[in-house]
Ligand SMILES: Nc1nc2c(ncn2[C@@H]2O[C@H](COP(=O)(O)OP(=O)(O)OP(=O)(O)O)[C@@H](O)[C@H]2O)c(=O)[nH]1
């Protein structure tokens with residue numbers, strides 16, 4: 001498996017299964033799948049869905065291991081406002097927002113871009129926000145073996161906005177802390193830094 005493989009919608013190989021199931025769904029909602037605008041829709045929808053779930057084909061551990069560098073820096077490294085798009089596993093509707101991630105190196109730093117890449121690997125699956133938070137947290141903790149790691153995700157869920165309870169402005173926050181971030185002082189410093197507009 002190539003851990004850096006990034007699929008684009010046009011090179012996704014779709015299975016007849018996924019395409020023909022979308023055709024059934026379109027017919028099931030009462031539409032005519034043979035009309036001009038819809039003829040290619042089962043194929044487009046299948047490609048879009050496989051693109052949005054490409055995380056199942058990617059290995060986040062390999063991504064991190066490919067860019068770990070020996071370094072004695074041992075203060076907090078924070079990457080905030082990492083945008084993310086995922087699909088809730090209950091309705092298969094999008095949830096989207098931002099991840100804020102910090103770690104305290106323990107002899108190794110990691111290439112900065114690899115952290116948002118790991119966010120994408122886990123976000124591009126069928127998820128709940130809590131598990132997404134823990135998947136990222138545990139992967140960084142187990143692979144980097146840092147002195148501490150923190151993950152905060154703030155997200156809006158389309159299944160609560162365009163259907164169901166129909167609340168447009170609610171934001172869900174989830175968080176996880178390991179190692180030194182379990183100490184209140186370190187955790188508070190991180191929370192202060194991610195809420196600061198200047199940092
Ligand atoms: N904890 C959690 N719940 C989620 C997430 N995404 C969606 N949900 C919830 O999953 C629940 C599924 O509940 P059900 O009662 O089985 O489904 P439903 O009848 O469609 O529920 P409503 O959305 O309340 O209409 C809903 O309460 C959703 O708000 C998530 O990331 N985390």
Ligand SMILES: [Zn+2]
Pocket residue numbers: 088089090091092093157159160
């Ligand atoms: Zn949902």
